[in-house]
């Protein structure tokens with residue numbers, strides 16, 4: 098995808114922002130349900146602060162939509178959003194691995210599908226092309242101009 | 245022949261890294277201003293010349309307004325090092341040269357080091373080093389401390405300096421001010437008590453600036469009357485803030501030479517862009533909270549397999565000991581006391597190392613300074629002074645260094661206020677308690693429970709600070725303007741991060757081998773004697789039963805009460821004590837400590853959570869109390885902290901239990 102394709106990019110970023118927002122809201126609802134009636138939404142991890150974090154990432158992606166049109170240089174919010182997305186993606190993958198190892202050590206059953214279905218892992222995967230673009234391609238262009 | 249060399253410079257320019265490079269020392273390195281708050285000494289030999297090198301706290305100027313500045317300035321004036329190395333950040337020359345000018349005025353033998361040349365180059369700066377050296381009249385060495393570049397050259401120039409003399413240029417403040425300076429200089433020069441000790445022109449300038457410390461010293465002068473008269477006169481020229489007027493002149497001088505030696509304008513950098521996001525008006529604080537949340541998930545969940553391995557290891561070892569040692573007392577001492585108690589604490593080593601690993605990454609990347617910045621801005625709006633949040637964030641590691649870090653706070657009242665609320669910040673020693681109790685009774689919400697303790701710590705610290713400022717006359721003070729310099733972001737280097745983690749983690753191990761060991765062994769002794777009696781009739785139970793009524797409204801039984809009692813020595817002992825209490829009796833080896841606490845209803849989710857909050861708040865450990873005493877110089881504040889924290893802990897835990905009951909939890 099070329100950087101000049103502003104429209105496609107805007108759509109890509111908007112979708113990510115929406116998906117993160119949905120994830121965040123559902124995780125929070127799931128957590129609250131779990132707390133009150135003892136059972137959360139199926140397939141949605143009941144995670145209050147995790148949901149909050151997803152909402153924060155959504156908000157950064159949302160902000161990345163706007164300055165884009167005015168300036169076609171590197172976009173700070175895109176850098177921030179993809180960075181956060183990667184941090185949380187990596188975190189949940191690490192947790193996935195650690196839970197697996199731990200289950201083996203204490204000899205418990207490992208519900209690996211539930212662990213792997215953490216939406217943030219898949220959203221991080223979905224934002225990888227964007228991350229590459231923001232951090233490698235755009236920064237290169239940006240550096241070229243700075244010097 | 246030995247030469248004394250002092251390293252001085254602005255905060256975060258790389259002094260300590262250069263110190264470590266030269267001496268092989270272990271000064272703390274990180275990417276935020278204000279790490280070094282005490283001077284450190286090291287040794288270095290080059291070509292047969294022995295050098296004693298001193299790493300000083302970072303300072304912007306030599307006005308002696310805060311403790312760290314005073315340490316640096318006093319060292320240079322009183323100890324008179326043979327050579328002063330002024331380390332400057334080459335990527336930020338204008339600001340760094342301000343200190344250089346002041347050192348030139350001190351007429352010390354000065355060498356300027358331009359460090360971080362790599363960053364300067366990346367920014368597209370081109371510095372004419374030779375021209376700058378001529379303008380200042382001092383030798384210059386360029387370095388990249390992270391790569392060890394320029395270190396040999398620096399050693400060489402220091403070693404050779406014994407045979408060389410040079411004089412820095414005098415800075416002119418314009419005719420009018422220069423004349424005033426000259427007038428004071430003449431008055432002082434005739435008195436040996438001053439002229440042998442201080443450079444006279446510098447002293448004259450300080451008098452003109454009405455530097456408090458110097459005005460005190462000048463009281464002994466025979467010409468005091470005339471000096472005071474002249475000071476009154478100088479007000480006509482310099483106005484009410486002579487230090488500001490002179491500072492302006494120095495900056496003018498710097499801006500007049502800079503264009504001749506520095507080419508290139510600072511472009512927008514990646515750091516600037518990231519700051520747009522991380523310091524965002526609305527998102528700054530939410531981002532801080534999410535990143536901190538990720539830190540705790542990392543600490544709690546990812547370290548779990550390692551903790552379990554250690555747990556299994558100690559359990560097996562205990563079984564073996566009990567099987568092979570026939571003397572019952574000895575077997576219990578080793579298996580339950582040492583392996584059970586210390587093992588119960590060491591199980592948390594992975595979590596603590598993971599926490600430190602994460603904290604080090606945040607620190608080295610430069611994010612810690614941003615987190616402190618966004619929070620400080622909020623604090624400032626709330627009516628507290630800025631600059632307190634670095635100590636707060638450091639408190640997550642350990643409260644002792646955090647309390648020492650308050651030395652960079654200029655206003656003494658704010659400093660004491662920051663010190664007395666710091667123990668409310670949850671240090672790593674409390675982490676094991678949260679993990680054990682939270683893991684036992686909070687189920688899926690364990691990590692959220694742990695995280696909420698950290699947030700609760702911040703909220704309580706801020707609320708107490710606000711409260712004390714309101715009701716205690718001592719803390720009432722005007723607000724000082726809030727400025728904080730932010731370092732550039734940097735990619736954390738795995739090796740340094742691991743070293744950081746290990747430095748702090750090994751402190752935990754040392755503590756486990758000493759004070760925690762003693763505490764845990766005492767708990768073991770008291771809970772097994774009189775020998776042979778059931779645990780309810782041991783000495784510790786007697787002590788516990790005395791304390792129990794106090795904790796009854798909170799729902800803690802005597803075991804919780806006793807654990808808290810010993811936790812005063814070091815908070816890790818709380819888990820060590822539980823591990824001893826519940827390790828006994830052989831209730832089926834399969835049952836882990838957490839399961840035991842859950843199934844035997846030692847804590848319900850509600851009382852467990854209240855217990856966590858109580859542990860967070862109730863009393864600083866001995867080491868922290870020592871730090872409070874050292875840094876405030878008074879037992880009054882130690883007593884104050886203990887008292888208010890005990891009251892607060894009880895109130896908080898009671899509120900949690902009561903509110904929980906009202907909401908229908910048990």
Ligand SMILES: Nc1nc2c(ncn2[C@@H]2O[C@H](COP(=O)(O)OP(=O)(O)OP(=O)(O)O)[C@@H](O)[C@H]2O)c(=O)[nH]1
Nearest residue numbers: 255256257258259260261278279280302360388389
């Ligand atoms: N890129 C680059 N980074 C450097 C260089 N020298 C130091 N740093 C980094 O700058 C940061 C600060 O280094 P320190 O040695 O802790 O600074 P300090 O002057 O002792 O700081 P304070 O004790 O807080 O006054 C660290 O993150 C170092 O890795 C350099 O030459 N190049």
Ligand SMILES: [Mg+2]
Nearest residue numbers: 259260279280
């Ligand atoms: Mg230092």
